[in-house]
Amino acid sequence: xxxxxxxxxxxxxxxxxxxxxxxxxxxxxxxxxxxxxxxxxxxxxxxxxxxxxxxxxxxxxxxxxxxxxxxxxxxxxxxxxxxxxxxxxxxxxxxxxxxxxxxxxxxxxxxxxxxxxxxxxxxxxxxxxxxxxxxxxxxxxxxxxxxxxxxxxxxxxxxxxxxxxxxxxxxxxxxxxxxxxxxxxxxxxxxxxxxxxxxxxxxxxxxxxxxxxxxxxxxxxxxxxxxxxxxxxxxxxxxxxxxxxxxxxxxxxxxxxxxxxxxxxxxxxxxxxxxxxxxxxxxxxxxxxxxxxxxxxx
Amino acid sequence: xxxxxxxxxxxxxxxxxxxxxxxxxxxxxxxxxxxxxxxxxxxxxxxxxxxxxxxxxxxxxxxxxxxxxxxxxxxxxxxxxxxxxxxxxxxxxxxxxxxxxxxxxxxxxxxxxxxxxxxxxxxxxxxxxxxxxxxxxxxxxxxxxxxxxxxxxxxxxxxxxxxxxxxxxxxxxxxxxxxxxxxxxxxxxxxxxxxxxxxxxxxxxxxxxxxxxxxxxxxxxxxxxxxxxxxxxxxxxxxxxxxxxxxxxxxxxxxxxxxxxxxxxxxxxxxxxxxxxxxxxxxxxxxxxxxxxxxxxx
Numbered sequence: 057x058x059x060x061x062x063x064x065x066x067x068x069x070x071x072x073x074x075x076x077x078x079x080x081x082x083x084x085x086x087x088x089x090x091x092x093x094x095x096x097x098x099x100x101x102x103x104x105x106x107x108x109x110x111x112x113x114x115x116x117x118x119x120x121x122x123x124x125x126x127x128x129x130x131x132x133x134x135x136x137x138x139x140x141x142x143x144x145x146x147x148x149x150x151x152x153x154x155x156x157x158x159x160x161x162x163x164x165x166x167x168x169x170x171x172x173x174x175x176x177x178x179x180x181x182x183x184x185x186x187x188x189x190x191x192x193x194x195x196x197x198x199x200x201x202x203x204x205x206x207x208x209x210x211x212x213x214x215x216x217x218x219x220x221x222x223x224x225x226x227x228x229x230x231x232x233x234x235x236x237x238x239x240x241x242x243x244x245x246x247x248x249x250x251x252x253x254x255x256x257x258x259x260x261x262x263x264x265x266x267x268x269x270x271x272x273x274x275x276x277x278x279x280x281x282x283x284x285x286x287x288x289x290x291x292x293x294x295x296x297x298x299x300x301x302x303x304x305x306x307x308x309x310x311x312x313x314x315x316x317x318x319x320x321x322x323x324x325x326x327x328x329x330x331x332x333x334x335x336x337x338x339x340x341x342x343x344x345x346x347x348x349x350x351x352x353x354x
Numbered sequence: 355x356x357x358x359x360x361x362x363x364x365x366x367x368x369x370x371x372x373x374x375x376x377x378x379x380x381x382x383x384x385x386x387x388x389x390x391x392x393x394x395x396x397x398x399x400x401x402x403x404x405x406x407x408x409x410x411x412x413x414x415x416x417x418x419x420x421x422x423x424x425x426x427x428x429x430x431x432x433x434x435x436x437x438x439x440x441x442x443x444x445x446x447x448x449x450x451x452x453x454x455x456x457x458x459x460x461x462x463x464x465x466x467x468x469x470x471x472x473x474x475x476x477x478x479x480x481x482x483x484x485x486x487x488x489x490x491x492x493x494x495x496x497x498x499x500x501x502x503x504x505x506x507x508x509x510x511x512x513x514x515x516x517x518x519x520x521x522x523x524x525x526x527x528x529x530x531x532x533x534x535x536x537x538x539x540x541x542x543x544x545x546x547x548x549x550x551x552x553x554x555x556x557x558x559x560x561x562x563x564x565x566x567x568x569x570x571x572x573x574x575x576x577x578x579x580x581x582x583x584x585x586x587x588x589x590x591x592x593x594x595x596x597x598x599x600x601x602x603x604x605x606x607x608x609x610x611x612x613x614x615x616x617x618x619x620x621x622x623x624x625x626x627x628x629x630x631x632x633x634x635x636x637x638x639x640x641x642x643x644x645x646x647x648x649x650x651x652x
Contacts, residue, residue, distance in 0.1 A: 152570075177570050181634070182647040197567055232562070239556045241570030247549055248571075250611055251542060252630040254604045258537045264530070267633065269495055270642045272450075272475050272539030273546075276574060279648060282634035285627035292615050292623065303612050306552045307605060313548055314601050317590050325590065329583035332550040335565065336479070336580035344568045349480040350577060 061118035064125030070188025077104035086114035115140040123149035127290040154230035156294035173201040183284040198223035238298035248280035359416035362423030368486025375402035384412035413438040421447035425588040452528035454592035471499040479580040496521035536596035546578035
């Protein structure tokens with residue numbers, strides 16, 4: 057790889073930057089960051105790479121372009137760089153939902169330009185370049201999206217790129233991707249937000265300072281609910297129909313569970329509680345978590 | 355304190371046992387464990403204390419008795435030890451819901467016997483004596499329940515006991531306790547179960563192996579959903595009315611959130627997502643969690 061341009065240098069952008077630099081994956085790394093606050097943070101942190109003020113300067117010099125901005129920024133940026141793009145560019149992004157963002161890309165991107173979407177399953181409740189970690193992607197899945205338009209030569213290069221970043225790669229369609237992640241990621245996040253909101257509502261109404269006692273369960277959800285709000289609005293809106301199906305499935309289950317509690321249906325509750333335990337063992341077997349009990353972080 | 359009897363030696367019982375022994379809080383510690391499996395584990399682990407086969411032998415020799423069994427076991431055990439109890443005994447338990455369990459205790463316990471309920475806010479998704487940790491309660495809240503019947507002298511001794519165990523103590527009524535924990539603990543747990551169940555349902559229906567990608571959020575819920583099922587059935591049934599109110603509040607919020615997604619109400623969604631972030635900072639300020647990002651455990 058010659059040069060890489062990273063557009064948007066928050067948690068994911070800065071983590072990629074550090075990794076690319078450490079593993080010498082590119083000759084030069086250009087970094088574009090719109091936010092003045094993050095721009096000066098990047099300077100202060102002395103991150104590797106060349107901070108550029110104008111996308112127009114960096115695009116023609118880069119072989120690969122990685123969008124690490126919120127998905128709602130894609131259109132604006134595409135329209136700005138379109139005339140500097142050529143068929144040799146490999147463009148990717150790290151957005152968390154795919155069908156809708158690919159529609160936006162298709163509608164706005166100049167013809168015969170190759171954009172292959174990526175979704176590294178890595179992240180955290182924090183955002184900003186100060187949290188970047190070169191090993192953020194280590195052994196994590198990175199989903200690459202294949203459509204009819206996908207340039208297979210570029211796909212191979214991109215798979216190779218993510219492997220160098222440390223990820224395990226898997227290729228799937230945008231439809232499959234958005235379905236799976238509506239359940240494994242989007243639903244858990246919105247549930248966490250709503251759980252924390254319910255606690256806030258209760259606290260206001262009851263005037264009880266209940267957060268003091270959040271170590272009993274609420275705490276763990278508050279972590280997830282602290283994630284970046286712009287990013288999550290974009291995801292929930294973009295993957296609307298899958299997300300709403302997931303919410304409906306969840307509410308159906310929750311209502312049945314409520315009925316079981318109300319009628320004290322021992323058999324049904326115990327069966328349900330036992331079944332969900334199996335998922336935990338599967339997740340550990342799949343190395344998606346470690347088998348170390350969480351005794352309350354302190 | 356002279357001698358202490360621990361009834362039920364799972365995660366909490368064995369943690370108390372280790373701590374009492376380490377800090378020399380009692381002269382002798384008697385341990386009663388009904389489950390043969392746990393009994394032999396305790397022997398193998400060479401835990402401190404004296405394993406007793408008959409409650410009848412240990413009760414008259416103990417000044418304090420701590421119930422660490424599932425709440426559904428209380429009645430049976432009370433009826434068994436009643437005739438050995440005197441007004442000098444200080445009895446407590448570590449159950450997670452209070453109104454209903456105190457009713458059971460009141461109905462069954464011999465008159466003029468002092469039972470002051472405790473709820474240490476400590477625990478984990480694992481159970482069994484092999485996970486016991488002497489510092490499980492360190493700096494954690496322990497709620498002590500005060501009612502009209504509470505013997506104040508005994509309450510003072512019990513507060514002192516929990517402080518030696520390492521806890522911070524707070525006294526409240528059973529009504530207040532059960533309301534607060536329906537939101538901070540019981541609701542989060544049942545939500546986690548239902549979220550994991552929804553993922554299972556989806557996996558079956560779509561035949562997608564989605565657990566591979568659970569690091570995006572689902573993983574964190576699966577941890578909570580792996581908690582002991584007998585204990586949680588007891589809690590949810592005992593605190594039924596508060597739990598059902600909490601579920602209803604949550605479903606109301608979730609339905610409103612769904613409407614916001616459906617109508618792409620940017621303003622409302624962003625306001626909600628931002629508000630829940632504040633809770634996270636409060637929880638960290640209250641030292642109920644640490645301000646260290648969770649970049650995916652591995």
